[in-house]
Amino acid sequence: MADALERLKQRLIRVTDLQRIARLLSWDQQTMMPSAGSDARADHLATLSRLAHELFIDAETGRLLEELRSLPETEPDSDDGALVRLARRDYDKSVRVPAELRAEMTRAAATARPVWVKAKETSDFATFLPALEENVQLRLRYIECFDDVGEPYDILLDDFEPETTTSAVRNIFEPLKAELIPLIAELRNNDVDDSFLTGDFPVDRQEKLAKGVVSLFGMRPDTWRLDPTVHPFASGAGIDDVRITTNYDPKTMKSLFSTMHEYGHGLYTHQLPRNITRLPTGGPCSLGIHESQSRLWENLVGRSLPFWRFFYPRVQEAFAGQLGGVELERFFAAINRVQPSLIRIKADEVTYGMHVVLRFELEQDIVNGRVDLRELPEIWNERMHEYLGVDVPDDAHGVLQDTHWASGLIGYFPTYLLGTVMSVQIWERLTADVQDLEDQIERGEFAALREWLSEYVHSLGRKFSPQDTLRRATGSTIDSKPYLGYLREKYGAGGVAA
Amino acid sequence: MADALERLKQRLIRVTDLQRIARLLSWDQQTMMPSAGSDARADHLATLSRLAHELFIDAETGRLLEELRSLPETEPDSDDGALVRLARRDYDKSVRVPAELRAEMTRAAATARPVWVKAKETSDFATFLPALEENVQLRLRYIECFDDVGEPYDILLDDFEPETTTSAVRNIFEPLKAELIPLIAELRNNDVDDSFLTGDFPVDRQEKLAKGVVSLFGMRPDTWRLDPTVHPFASGAGIDDVRITTNYDPKTMKSLFSTMHEYGHGLYTHQLPRNITRLPTGGPCSLGIHESQSRLWENLVGRSLPFWRFFYPRVQEAFAGQLGGVELERFFAAINRVQPSLIRIKADEVTYGMHVVLRFELEQDIVNGRVDLRELPEIWNERMHEYLGVDVPDDAHGVLQDTHWASGLIGYFPTYLLGTVMSVQIWERLTADVQDLEDQIERGEFAALREWLSEYVHSLGRKFSPQDTLRRATGSTIDSKPYLGYLREKYGAGGVAA
Numbered sequence: 001m002a003d004a005l006e007r008l009k010q011r012l013i014r015v016t017d018l019q020r021i022a023r024l025l026s027w028d029q030q031t032m033m034p035s036a037g038s039d040a041r042a043d044h045l046a047t048l049s050r051l052a053h054e055l056f057i058d059a060e061t062g063r064l065l066e067e068l069r070s071l072p073e074t075e076p077d078s079d080d081g082a083l084v085r086l087a088r089r090d091y092d093k094s095v096r097v098p099a100e101l102r103a104e105m106t107r108a109a110a111t112a113r114p115v116w117v118k119a120k121e122t123s124d125f126a127t128f129l130p131a132l133e134e135n136v137q138l139r140l141r142y143i144e145c146f147d148d149v150g151e152p153y154d155i156l157l158d159d160f161e162p163e164t165t166t167s168a169v170r171n172i173f174e175p176l177k178a179e180l181i182p183l184i185a186e187l188r189n190n191d192v193d194d195s196f197l198t199g200d201f202p203v204d205r206q207e208k209l210a211k212g213v214v215s216l217f218g219m220r221p222d223t224w225r226l227d228p229t230v231h232p233f234a235s236g237a238g239i240d241d242v243r244i245t246t247n248y249d250p251k252t253m254k255s256l257f258s259t260m261h262e263y264g265h266g267l268y269t270h271q272l273p274r275n276i277t278r279l280p281t282g283g284p285c286s287l288g289i290h291e292s293q294s295r296l297w298e299n300l301v302g303r304s305l306p307f308w309r310f311f312y313p314r315v316q317e318a319f320a321g322q323l324g325g326v327e328l329e330r331f332f333a334a335i336n337r338v339q340p341s342l343i344r345i346k347a348d349e350v351t352y353g354m355h356v357v358l359r360f361e362l363e364q365d366i367v368n369g370r371v372d373l374r375e376l377p378e379i380w381n382e383r384m385h386e387y388l389g390v391d392v393p394d395d396a397h398g399v400l401q402d403t404h405w406a407s408g409l410i411g412y413f414p415t416y417l418l419g420t421v422m423s424v425q426i427w428e429r430l431t432a433d434v435q436d437l438e439d440q441i442e443r444g445e446f447a448a449l450r451e452w453l454s455e456y457v458h459s460l461g462r463k464f465s466p467q468d469t470l471r472r473a474t475g476s477t478i479d480s481k482p483y484l485g486y487l488r489e490k491y492g493a494g495g496v497a498a
Numbered sequence: 499m500a501d502a503l504e505r506l507k508q509r510l511i512r513v514t515d516l517q518r519i520a521r522l523l524s525w526d527q528q529t530m531m532p533s534a535g536s537d538a539r540a541d542h543l544a545t546l547s548r549l550a551h552e553l554f555i556d557a558e559t560g561r562l563l564e565e566l567r568s569l570p571e572t573e574p575d576s577d578d579g580a581l582v583r584l585a586r587r588d589y590d591k592s593v594r595v596p597a598e599l600r601a602e603m604t605r606a607a608a609t610a611r612p613v614w615v616k617a618k619e620t621s622d623f624a625t626f627l628p629a630l631e632e633n634v635q636l637r638l639r640y641i642e643c644f645d646d647v648g649e650p651y652d653i654l655l656d657d658f659e660p661e662t663t664t665s666a667v668r669n670i671f672e673p674l675k676a677e678l679i680p681l682i683a684e685l686r687n688n689d690v691d692d693s694f695l696t697g698d699f700p701v702d703r704q705e706k707l708a709k710g711v712v713s714l715f716g717m718r719p720d721t722w723r724l725d726p727t728v729h730p731f732a733s734g735a736g737i738d739d740v741r742i743t744t745n746y747d748p749k750t751m752k753s754l755f756s757t758m759h760e761y762g763h764g765l766y767t768h769q770l771p772r773n774i775t776r777l778p779t780g781g782p783c784s785l786g787i788h789e790s791q792s793r794l795w796e797n798l799v800g801r802s803l804p805f806w807r808f809f810y811p812r813v814q815e816a817f818a819g820q821l822g823g824v825e826l827e828r829f830f831a832a833i834n835r836v837q838p839s840l841i842r843i844k845a846d847e848v849t850y851g852m853h854v855v856l857r858f859e860l861e862q863d864i865v866n867g868r869v870d871l872r873e874l875p876e877i878w879n880e881r882m883h884e885y886l887g888v889d890v891p892d893d894a895h896g897v898l899q900d901t902h903w904a905s906g907l908i909g910y911f912p913t914y915l916l917g918t919v920m921s922v923q924i925w926e927r928l929t930a931d932v933q934d935l936e937d938q939i940e941r942g943e944f945a946a947l948r949e950w951l952s953e954y955v956h957s958l959g960r961k962f963s964p965q966d967t968l969r970r971a972t973g974s975t976i977d978s979k980p981y982l983g984y985l986r987e988k989y990g991a992g993g994v995a996a
Contacts, residue, residue, distance in 0.1 A: 024526065024542075025522065028526065037736055037738050039736075040518070040736030043515060044522075223532050224532055240535050241535030
């Protein structure tokens with residue numbers, strides 16, 4: 001069995017290496033590649049993906065897993081036991097999907113993306129509809145590959161948030177929705193002045209601040225880089241090769257918040273378990289857990305009063321023309337202003353959740369055939385009015401705003417809100433464990449925070465399911481109450497940001 | 499047979515893709531990677547290399563090649579005939595080398611490199627000796643894998659300049675040596691003033707000029723990038739993804755010459771045949787042919803009077819403080835000043851060749867066991883005195899200056915001079931074909947030059963051997979006479995740079 005284990009590992013190391021290499025190629029494509037290089041890049045990414053897939057679903061993988069079948073039961077918590085359990089799960093899923101369907105899904109997503117870009121530019125949903133229909137049809141065929149289905153949407157969700165069911169997500173989102181809609185209605189007519197957050201924010205100073213905040217939060221030197229891109233993201237080729245990006249808008253300072261968000265993703269990947277870094281168990285647990293880390297640094301640290309007590313003088317100095325006369329309290333209220341808006345990625349902490357709930361509901365309707373895709377814009381606009389009280393002027397600011405569906409990614413959106421909810425559960429537990437955390441943050445000290453996250457979340461890698469990981473870290477599986485409590489305390493009557 | 503051909507191509511496309519991906523990873527390592535990322539990068543490069551090798555030497559490749567055995571004879575000039583011929587040749591070489599020896603060579607080179615860096619820093623050859631001995635021993639074992647050997651050195655040379663024998667190289671280098679030594683002795687005591695080439699050359703203006711010269715020479719927009727590195731090089735991930743680097747020294751303007759050199763490499767890869775770009779025949783022919791392109795742009799264009807008649811005003815404007823009062827003729831004489839020196843990569847056009855001859859002679863002595871490696875520094879210093887009349891003060895400026903031996907690259911050096919010799923043959927032919935080329939260059943026009951190179955050299959890719967490629971382009975195989983004639987005319991009594 002030791003021999004089978006070693007051979008399985010050698011095989012999985014190759015697969016993991018190819019996947020990491022593909023990540024670097026994607027990063028390069030979005031940051032460095034001359035634009036005419038895109039055709040060759042598509043070829044190279046397709047070759048890596050096919051090779052990794054073939055290596056993984058090879059019959060030899062199945063044979064080795066069969067030989068190691070008992071390991072996850074005899075030692076469920078060990079690195080090896082977790083590896084075999086995870087590989088078995090991934091393998092059983094992968095072998096069910098015919099190579100042709102997989103190729104068709106990849107091709108359809110690649111074809112749909114530029115169609116979506118153009119449709120969004122011209123705000124013309126009709127031109128995107130055929131591509132969307134094809135992607136949806138392919139997802140339905142994908143679902144059909146699995147016969148042990150509870151709800152069809154479970155299959156798609158599982159690719160992004162493993163071992164999490166649609167009904168479990170509904171159980172989290174329903175009470176949130178019931179509380180958020182009235183809370184938003186109550187908070188929407190505030191008279192918080194945030195006019196000084198728009199104006200003159202020189203890009204070179206934003207860049208210095210962005211790099212400053214990553215250094216302050218304490219990524220190990222020489223292990224990361226930060227580059228500008230249109231859409232911020234976090235990537236990298238390994239634990240000590242973390243690459244995050246941000247977007248500098250000369251009229252606002254929002255790059256700082258997106259940098260803190262991506263730092264959270266980056267720190268997670270930087271603190272993943274070193275000893276199993278080339279194995280699938282050494283990767284991040286799920287998109288939800290990933291998002292819990294980015295939201296924690298962006299919101300629970302980056303929109304908190306203790307942080308700004310420390311950091312505001314630096315920002316004031318950098319943007320003296322804009323913020324020189326604005327005292328901390330006004331600044332803090334402005335960056336936390338609740339204001340229902342059209343675009344998810346620009347939403348504040350309170351309204352953000354409803355953007356995700358809307359997409360989660362629509363995706364289930366799509367997958368269950370309860371909606372005619374032609375009517376999506378109309379339904380979208382109605383729900384936006386119902387949930388957030390905003391009127392959608394055109395599809396570019398409505399149903400066409402996100403790239404996910406164009407890339408065939410259905411089942412991805414819920415992880416944004418799951419991560420946000422889990423971030424507060426993690427925060428509650430860590431503030432209980434690190435009792436003077438607020439004081440530390442107010443002094444610009446983040447070592448204890450990083451170390452707690454490393455020990456209780458990051459170092460678990462992908463050894464356990466997302467909910468098992470959360471339970472090991474906090475003592476509880478996912479629960480919306482801490483998040484709602486946090487919003488009420490921060491934004492409700494008498495709250496710090498009220 | 500059509501089916502076998504298609505299956506062979508699909509296999510070779512994968513191998514080629516993996517090799518191109520590895521090139522991008524190496525580029526990234528030298529330009530963008532956070533330094534702590536090097537361990538993971540080594541793992542990823544090793545995985546790519548092993549996978550490409552295994553895919554290539556798989557028995558199925560041999561079976562397909564056997565089935566296609568007659569193709570190179572029935573259609574030797576077609577893309578498919580050339581592909582099968584080339585793949586057969588590469589395959590027959592690859593299968594002879596045991597995987598363990600290949601792995602040992604890779605490991606030994608990786609181990610030797612940091613040892614060499616340190617030895618060079620401290621100018622201490624003795625600390626590098628054991629690593630060098632191991633690399634040499636492994637090369638001898640590599641040679642033993644081939645039984646049909648003429649001279650042992652042939653085997654190593656063939657990896658860099660295929661189908662070129664040691665005796666053929668000697669036949670080129672011997673007459674060169676006989677003429678160069680007296681020519682250098684004659685030219686060494688010139689009184690050309692080049693003091694103004696050292697001083698204040700602001701890096702931002704060097705960078706603007708470097709990008710300007712690449713644009714002027716006319717690489718297609720959006721297909722290239724230029725970045726700073728310690729050692730300039732050319733790389734890329736495909737025809738439309740060309741990446742060249744240069745080094746900016748604030749005290750000199752040598753970055754401009756290294757940029758023109760790397761542009762030559764870059765243009766070659768940019769103009770390789772598009773229709774077979776993912777096959778081995780779509781790659782560059784050899785290191786010698788590659789170098790002929792870089793030397794052509796660096797020297798035959800970039801150190802020529804017509805070019806500087808056009809370009810000097812821009813350089814003068816950029817570096818007014820240094821060059822404002824220096825007229826063109828003095829500048830031209832200075833950039834072409836002959837001055838024997840210690841370091842190969844800083845050598846002028848005339849002395850450069852002797853640096854390569856010295857290494858070629860030493861490498862044959864090493865491979866044939868005619869030299870005790872401990873005595874290398876002494877022999878090196880003697881020859882430098884004999885060939886160039888310079889005294890080597892320490893090993894860092896002598897035998898330790900180049901990285902090649904530390905990376906196990908024995909047989910590589912001759913290609914530098916072979917390329918230089920071939921560059922003049924190509925230049926002679928193209929100036930005969932494009933009769934007003936000098937006038938075009940003086941007007942800053944390079945389209946006809948690029949197009950000639952594309953048609954007669956670049957578009958042949960790796961379909962034919964280096965000498966066959968040269969013959970198709972110029973009507974002749976390699977010949978040292980044009981090069982010697984060029985040096986005499988440019989540098990001899992009454993020459994333009996005399």
